[in-house]
Amino acid sequence: MRNAWVIAQREIASYFAAPMFWILAGGFMAFSGFLFWLYINQPTPPQADMLPLLQVYGTILLFITPLLAMRLLAEEQRAGRLEVLMTAPINDWQLVFGKWLAAFVMFTVLIVLTLFHVGIMHRLAEKGVAPGPTFAAYVGLILLGAALLAIGVLTSSMTESQVVAGFLGIMVIMVLFFLSIVKQMPFGESGLGAAVAYLGLSDHYYKFGQGVVDTRDIVYFLSLTFGSLFLATRMLETRRWR
Amino acid sequence: MREQLKAYAPYISVFGLVVLLAGAVAPRLAQQSGxxxxxxxxxxxxxAGAVLAxxxxxLRPExxxxxxxxxxVRYGGNALVLVAAVLAILVALNFLSTRRYRAWDLTTNKQFTVSRQTVQILNDLQQPVALTAILGAGxxxxxxxxxxxxQYKAETDKLTYTRIDPQLDLPELLGLAQRLNLGQNxxxxxxxxxxxxxxxxVYSFDEQAVTEVIVKASRARDKTVVFLTGHGEHDxxxxxxxxxxxxxxxxxxEREGYTVTSQSLSAVTTTLTADAVVIAGPQQPYQPEEAALLADYVEGGGALLLMxxxxGESGLEPVLLPWEIRPHGDLVLQSNALFGVTEAAVAVVNQDYxxxxITKDLERFETRLVGTQSIGVGTPVTTAMQVSKLIEVGGNAGSVVWGEKDLAGLQNGQAQADPTDEQPPLTLAVAGEGGEGYGRVVVFGTSNLAADGILQRLGQAANYDLMLNAVNWLTTDEDLISIRPTEPDSRPISPPQSPTLLLLVTAVLVPLAIFGIAAWIWWRRR
Structure with a gap:
């Protein structure tokens, strides 16, 4: 764990030192800020409810997270640093986990920035923002981000090209996000249909958005995160014997 | 011979795999094709396939x-086994999590938590109840x-659930319609x-409706609704x-499982025993002893729907007196300034409900109340009685409503809002509940609400649903009534004093500050 944290610290420092993260954060805040302004300025006074906005922010993050994660392992492979790292006294899991942890910290920074909107909304509403549902929605957003970043790390471990890793990540995330649609198809009622629909990200995420924290959804997101990181570790491992 | 077999061994094994596949698929194909x-x-x-494979x-172990x-292959095999094992553990974990789980409803009004009453009803179920939802997946x-x-199934094992998609499961839908004698409806x-x-x-899907349908199907007898006659009421x-x-x-x-009869009060010797009594537009007033009988019925826990x-006087004022419900006797008119039309019909929409x-599911539908009077609501005689407005109209952009009191003048074509008339907002329907025996009343200012002629004329209006909702509410068991639909937590936002400043701060200044950091980093690195 200590080794993973050392890797994460190094990555976090490089994120902060490169303009890429700040451009992403600025773009995200510009877009989400505009959406927030649109929401507040509806013709009929809206409710002090961050849930609709957080669901849209979640959709934006589907595209941002692969961009955050795409360089993590792909860049190391391209620059030939991976071989050096593999000779260091750390194992593949520590390397993968450390990289993911760094991206997750940066993602959390992005999410914390949106608390600025919650603060404004809280001031504009006489009764303030309901704390329970807002907390649940943020828990959902953090878990979603953790899983999406893990998928990003996995695709980043598959290729030396950042662009390919990012594109692949977005594709995988899109497929996973819309898998829930399967249950609306003719075979969706079957056992296989239900199992495939269960793999869909959106249903699990939207439940948090309603203000409900359910252990099923937590287990799903943690499984997806761990499963992706585990596969990424195995992908790195193949370099030792390929 | 062995050498020959050895030479052909790979082909024999491939053939064996084909036979294995046939063995797995053939019985199912045969079954499907009949x-x-x-x-x-x-x-x-x-x-045979396994042996050949x-x-x-x-024959060729080398x-x-x-x-x-x-x-x-050795390392790959190891990795593959490891991946398969971990994936299997994750699948098992998720499967187990769907069997035993816990959910925390963090909404302010506990919108996703079933009430104590529902839990009690589910725990008391004596025999299995099969629920079928007619709903599409979308x-x-x-x-x-x-x-x-x-959440219901977590409380009882006597509940089963199936869903029939009206588009995809037509045979099942027709089977259900036949079983329930629904005919074309x-x-x-x-x-x-x-x-x-x-x-x-039931036609709603919230907790109150779901618990209600379970209670209705599992109770011992049909509920009875009596329409009173003898004073020129609707037949x-x-x-x-x-x-x-x-x-x-x-x-x-009747389709919803009620026994519906008509009865004259003169035939009632002691007390009324119906689950709900409907008085639809009496044309002659009720006698004081008849009104007293009805008042006793409501006080003793009865349910009365008055239209x-x-x-004119209905003679039913003593029944409504304890509830402080007073029909005004006026005629509500709606005048449309744009078309210069004034009519004795009020369109009830959105916020009017x-x-x-009774009204929670009607928000998106229009009800037209033709020839209605307005109703005054005061404070009931005891705090144990509660009266709620069901419909209140105040006119909208381009239209004015008022309660015309000069009905004689109206017959001469004089329809004009003046200070002596009832002024908006006007209450057109109310519901009361409570009292010693937990009685219930619903009062509409018109008997045209769901009369046959009106339903034919209005077509898609929600009058029929409003009427049935009212009867359903009146006949609902007391423990069901206390399962109130959870009102969404309302926290309206006051518009910002300066929207432009808000836009500037949220969408321009904050992102610019972040872009500024990016520019600074780029400049420093350069």
Whole structure:
């Protein structure tokens, strides 16, 4: 764990030192800020409810997270640093986990920035923002981000090209996000249909958005995160014997 | 011979795999196509296939050793086994999590938590109840209903649930319609409960409706609704060409499992025993002793639906007095400034419906109240009685409503809002509940609400649903009434004093500050 944290610290420092993260954060805040302004300025006074906005922010993050994660392992492979790292006294899991942890910290920074909107909304509403549902929605957003970043790390471990890793990540995330649609198809009622629909990200995420924290959804997101990181570790491992 | 077999071993094994596949698929294909095949055929093919498939590894073990001896295959095999094992553990974990789980409803009003009353009713169920939802997978209600039923099923094992998609499962839908004697009246969206040869239907999917349909299907007898006669009320047999009849409503109530009859109060010797009594537009006033009988009925826990037309005394004032419900006797007119039309019909939409079990699902639909009077609501005589407004109209952009008191002048074509008339907002329907025996009343300012003629004329208006909702609410068991629909937590935002400043701060200044950091980093690195 200590080794993973050392890797994460190094990555976090490089994120902060490169303009890429700040451009992403600025773009995200510009877009989400505009959406927030649109929401507040509806013709009929809206409710002090961050849930609709957080669901849209979640959709934006589907595209941002692969961009955050795409360089993590792909860049190391391209620059030939991976071989050096593999000779260091750390194992593949520590390397993968450390990289993911760094991206997750940066993602959390992005999410914390949106608390600025919650603060404004809280001031504009006489009764303030309901704390329970807002907390649940943020828990959902953090878990979603953790899983999406893990998928990003996995695709980043598959290729030396950042662009390919990012594109692949977005594709995988899109497929996973819309898998829930399967249950609306003719075979969706079957056992296989239900199992495939269960793999869909959106249903699990939207439940948090309603203000409900359910252990099923937590287990799903943690499984997806761990499963992706585990596969990424195995992908790195193949370099030792390929 | 052995050498020959050895030479052909790979081909024999491939053939064996084909036979194995045939053994797995053939019985299922035969079953699907309706063909008859011996039961042993599948097993025989599987065994034969397995034996043939083993020919290569058994006859030429050196080939297998050569393949599996390579470094890549050894490490790859290990990795594959490890990945399969971890994935299997994750799948098992998720499967177990769907069997035993816990959910925390963090909404302010606990919108996704079933009430104590529902839990009690589910725990008291004596026999199995089969719920069937007529809903498409894409319908908005499907997810919330199934999530709600998850909580129900956690409380009892006597509940089963199936969903019939009206587009995809036509045979099942027709079977259900036949079983319930629905004839041509198959609803597009409904929840049906069946238990011990009885059934009940509701058309909402919230907790109150779901618990209600379970209670209705599992109770010992049908509920009775009595339409009173003898004072010129609407007839449940239909009013012929006059349209003054409630035959459509009678049929609708019977479809929902009610026994509907008509009765004259003169035939009642001691007390009324119906689950709900309906008085639809009496044209002659009730006598004081009749009103006293009805007042006793309500006070003792009865349920009364009054539909009183404008003008004239109904003689039922003593029944309504304790509730402080006073029909004004006026005629509500709506004047449209744009078209210069004034008519005695009020379109009830959106915010005109007040939040109540009877009206909660009608928000998106229009009800037209033709020839209605307004109703005054005061404070009931005891705090144990509670009166709620169901419909309140205040006019909208381009239209004005008022309660015309000069009915004689109106007959001469003089319709004008003046200070002596009832001023908006005007209450057009109210519901009261409570008192010593927990009685219930619903009062509408018109008997035209769901009369046959009006329903024919208005077509898609929600008058019929409003009427049935009112009867359903009146006949609901007391413990169900206390399961109130959870009102969404309302926290309106006051518009910002300067929207431009807000836009500047949220969408321009904050992002610019972040972009500034990016520029600074780029400049420093340069």
């Amino acid at each position: 063909a008859t095949a011996p039961e042993w055929l599948g097993t025989a093919l599987l065994v 083993l020919a290569w590894p058994l 080939d297998v050793a050569a393949v599996f001896g390579t470094r890549q 319908d908005g209600e499907t997810d919330s209903l199934e999530r709600l039923l998850d 198959v609803p597009g969206k409904a929840l049906v409960a069946e238990s011990g040869g009885r059934h009940a239907i 449940i047999a239909g009013g012929g060409t006059t349209g003054r009849g409630y035959a459509s409503v009678k049929q609708g109530l 009183l037309d404008p003008g 007040q939040f109540h079990s």
